[in-house]
Amino acid sequence: MSRAVRFAPLALLVLIIAALVWRLATPADTNVHSTLEGKPVPVFSLAPILPDKPGLDSSDLATGQPHLLNIFASWCVPCVTEVKVLETLKGHGVRVEGIAVRDRAADLADFLAQNGDPYERIGSDPQSQVQISLGSSGVPESFVVDGKGVIRYQQIGAIDAADVPMILSRLEQAR
Amino acid sequence: MIAEAGLAALWLAAALAALQFVLMLVALRSGADVRRAMRSIAVVQGVLTLIAFAALLTVFALSDMSVALVFENSNSAKPFIYKVAGAWGNHEGSMLMWVTILAIAGAFVALLAHRTSERTTVAALGAQAVLALGFYAFLLIASNPFARLWPAPPDGQGLNPLLQDPGLAFHPPTLYLGYVGLSVAFSFAVGALLTGEVDSRLARAMRPWVLGAWVLLTLGITAGSYWAYYELGWGGYWFWDPVENASLMPWLAATALLHSINVLAARGALKAWTMMLAVIAFSMSMVGTFLVRSGILTSVHAFAIDPERGTFLLALLAIYVGAAFALFAIRAPALKEGAPFELVSREAGLVINNLLLSVILGIVFVGTLYPLFVEAVSGEKISVGAPYFDAVAGPLALLLALLVGIGPLLAWRRERRPVLKRLKVPALLGISMLAITIVAWPGMHILPRLGLTVAAYLAAASIVPLIGRNPLRAPLATWGMVVAHFGIAVALVGMAANAAFTSETLAVAQPGEILNVGPWSVQLAGVTPTAGKNWTAIEAELRASDGPRLVTLNPESRYYPDPPTETNESAIRTFWNGQLYTVVGKQDPSGAWQLRLWWKPFVTLIWAGGALIAIGGALALLGRLWRLVWRRRTPAQGWRRERYA
Secondary structure: OOHHHHHHHHHHHHHHHHHHHHHHHHOOOOOOOOOOOEEEEOOOOOOOOOOOOEEHHHHHHHOOEEEEEEOOOOOOHHHHHHHOOOOOOHHOOOEEEEEOOOOEEEEHHHHHHHOOOEEEEEEOOOHHHHHHHHHOOOOEEEEEOOOOOOEEEEEOOOOHHHHHHHHHHHHOOOO | HHHHHHHHHHHHHHHHHHHHHHHHHHHHOOOOOHHHHHHHHHHHHHHHHHHOOOOHHHHHHHHOOOEHHHHHHOOOOOHHHHHHHHOOOHHHHHHHHHHHHHHHHHHHHHHHHOOOOHHHHHHHHHHHHHHHHHHHHHHHHHHOOOOOOOOOOOOOOOHHHOOHHHHHHHHHHHHHHHHHHHHHOOOOHHHHHHHOOOHHHHHHHHHHHHHHHHHHHHHHHHHHHHHHHHHOOOOOOOOHHHHHHHHHHHHHHHHHHHHHHHHHHOOOHHHHHHHHHHHHHHHHOOOOOOOHHHOOOOOOOOOOOOOOHHHHHHHHHHHHHHHHHHHHHHHHOOOOOOOOOOOOOOOHHHHHHHHHHHHHHHHHHHHHHHHHHHHHHOOOOOOOOHHHHHHHHHHHHHHHHHHHOOHOOOOOOOOOHHHHHHHHHHHHHHHHHHHHHHHHHHOHHHHHHHHHHHHHHHHHHHHHOOOOOHHOOOOHHHHHHHHHHHHHHHHHHHHHHHHHHHHHEEEEEOOOOOEEEEEEEEEEEEEEEOOOOOEEHHHHHHEOOOOOEEEEEEEEEEEEOOOOOOEEEEEEEEEEEEEEEEEEEEOOOOOOOOEEEEEEEEEOHHHHHHHHHHHHHHHHHHHHHHHHHHHHOOOOOOOHHOOOO
């Protein structure tokens, strides 16, 4: 048996151990990252859904100040708890904009009356077209958009109370 | 108090293991006779770990919530059997179970090893002590099962309801016993490499451990596969999940070892290769444990991910396997190969068996770890799934099954007789099956078609070694081999039939509606709420009929409040020609229920085959132990006695 053959298992082992050490040191990131992060918000123009609340244009997001764009619906159960967290964020001076997906005016008015209304504007997206163009696959989802209208972060699922500092610092970075 | 006693016993056992290792070093250097001392140490160490494990069982049985592990993994509302099984349904408890089995195996090696020379026995016991020492350190430093909580919480956090199943009570211990059996083979190999005494006596000492380990691994994998099949409600029996592969890899290595060790025992050949396999078989168990416990690969088996424990296990793996490989590299040239053999001989057949098994092992190993390497090198995330494994390992496994029929007919050293003549009838059966599948099911996929063909041939070919002699006078080991090889054919029929003939219906049904699956028409008679001790559920009543037979099935969709989890309890009815498998899901807004129905012809043969393979191994083990006990005083006289191995 030649020297190379005898030591081959050992060499192979060193290689495998090295790969495993690397993996232990840099654990896999199981989060889904939006490919739209770093890209401008797609152009859209959504009509208002409530008489007393303006609709939402993509240009409303590029005002020089960061925005939190929230995709929600009155029929979405997690949105009920999330909207209270959004109120807290509003208390910190965050501008929250809403896109109501496949919603009805009367239901939405009830939802806001019961759970609180943190939104500056709410655009109606009856066919989910804008939602899809944003790469969002469900409700609720939120985007941190900087003053130039560029998406900086996508949150999949509800923002809960524990996420508040993270969202605030993302908005601060987007300033 | 009980917990502290357990912890103290564990520390004492660790100290004894250290002493056992030091004794080995002294003995190998000075030649002092330490066997009696070592024997006592190994036995006491086994008893101490048993005390520690009994302490853990006790705190779980008493639901002592002041023990952190009980709080995290148990709940006073759980059925008693699952309280006890909860002791090893978690990381710390399962590791304690592992060292307990390891130490008890060490005690048995000390008591039973009469076949190898004193030096090799002492070296093997020393190696076993080092193995144990690493795992004691792991338990005591990184995963203390007896840690206390103060103040004691009122009740525990429950247990994953998926694991509230009799399968949990048996599946892990079976696999661990198998892994530990391989650790004994590893220790023997390391001991023999240290002393240079790699010979047929060593092979005979190792063989019962390898056989036993292999039987238990076979049972563990078969049971685990059935558990996944009925508990997960997906209707599949093997998913090529990393954790499943983690148990398959040691099995493949052990299967190869099981065959090569016979060559070493009978002919004194394949010395270096067999030692290498013994090291690899246990290494694969450690790799498996590491993959499962470190959470390094994404898997359906949700174990807690803990980098510290992962690092610890990886360090142990690197030390043990690295040291064994280095020892092999240094000592291999000193091993003189035994009797030569010709190209057509039993030895050559077993070499081909080993090559095929090793290649399949390599395929599974690479497929399991490939995503890791790709990400390390290119940063790209990929996953390797069933299409790869089926396409690459499937044909090789079929080729192996084809050769399984031939190998046992070959004589040791050289075969001059026309062996293939004895396989006429099996070959005819195989060809007929092929013809039948082509005529009856022209659209069948190639792998199941060949699977049925090979199975028909092998079912007959596996029995040929018993033909032309008095079957009652054949050694038990030969019977074991025949039963195990027949089991392969049986399992193959099950897999091929499942792949080719399964029918599936996925539908929403209103109460009263009738659905069809295969030959069955299934009526959703009604859905009623029901409750168990720690769960609530909705239970569907399904009335199924295929004409002559009429059965009622009650699948459930269960909800466990703590932790909040929903599970599907499938309802399965077994018939001689297949299984009717039903799962009930959620209700849709219109009031209809999701139903998933399968008719799986002959699917049970998969596990029946697995059981047969294990029974074959057990028969062979019994035969070997019988000889060990009755012929202990007359050491075996070379290869003639091993003709039927």
